[in-house]
Amino acid sequence: MTDFLNYVQREWGTIFSYTLEHLQLVGIAIVIAILIGVPLGIYLTTNKYLAETILQVASIIITIPSIALFGIMIPVLSMIGQGIGFLPALIALVLYSQLPIIRNTYTAIQNVDPNIRDAAKGIGMTTFQRLTKVEIPNALPLIMAGVRTATVLNIGIGAIAAFIGSGGLGVLINSGISRGNSNMVLAGAVFVSLLALVADFILKFIQARITPKGIK
Template sequence: MGFVEFVSVNWNEILVMTWEHVRLVGFAVIVAILIGVPFGIYITQHEKLSNLVLTFAGIMMTIPSIALFGIMIPILSIINQGIGFLPAFIALVLYSQLPIIRNTFIAVKNVDPNMRDAAIGIGMTTWQRLRKVEIPLALPMIMAGIRMAVVLTIGIGAIAAYIGAGGLGVYIARGISTSYTAMVQVGAVSVSILALVSDYLLGLVQKWISPKTAQSK
């Protein structure tokens, strides 16, 4: 069975697996944003801590994903969650942290000092300055970090199929184990299309918020 025939026969299953992939990546990135953006903002006020955090996040990125999944299995087996959604979810949240924290940190630190001084001059507190001046100006670059995190986790999420997390990686894993070339190709192409579409849509969001940011200047 060739590539086109495989897609036509298994179209419904591909859609189900795509939704599984989107759900896994979506939940992981949302949690990563809720952790990474506030943390990235926080370390802009603590230079020594920022070096430690960014170094640790960088080290996490050097750990091969399959190795991190392997580390998760015995740890989470204690609560009978060694394979499946949870270990994949935790691993993807960890992998998402570096681009989100780093871009948030750099974006806030690179806000025009004159804007920051003006905010201080009119009596804004640190929180008011962040909320009304620095974060709006930093938003496009923060969004760029989120885009990188999404594309990264979509790719790594495919490997999570090896620990039973589902998603489009199932076709890649199953196809490799059975030497079914068309299945591997469908899995790989589907993951690539999902990453490209996600990046494009988030790019539109980034462009949409950029003019608003420019107007706030």
């Protein structure tokens, strides 16, 4: 343990730099995934047949091992000179995020109390007003739960993405394995875990703050 703590103290600048890279990759991926997944989940509530198809596809994607998905994308993205590095890792994380975000959004909107919808219609709200002022606020806790799941999942998968040159904390794990340096491997694993815990805590706090008081 002393050797590990000494290593962290000695290499703190490098570890911090990798942590920022990891945060950048996961953060951008989650923002893109939300911009795609939440509107898609809302739209799917109007088309149950398409919803089943999209959710099945998303379920299949999330079962593909990350190394295999990276391997598939390398020859495809190589055609535009982006076979390895940040872009394939970003695309993979966005794809892996879709199931929890789409499924939770779809389920949350579907499960909004019909009486609340009827009351909104009764006071003359348009479809868009019902969506933005009634349905989404009531669905927020479950939607945020999906975002939290996707974020923690991506922090873990982001470490594997270092094998294709994306940077981040996975570099420590990869380099440590190559060099037989257990302190590097442990540092990468510990800080990935800490990052996941901190991210989940922050998102849980945000979820609590934005959830309407009436449905807490």
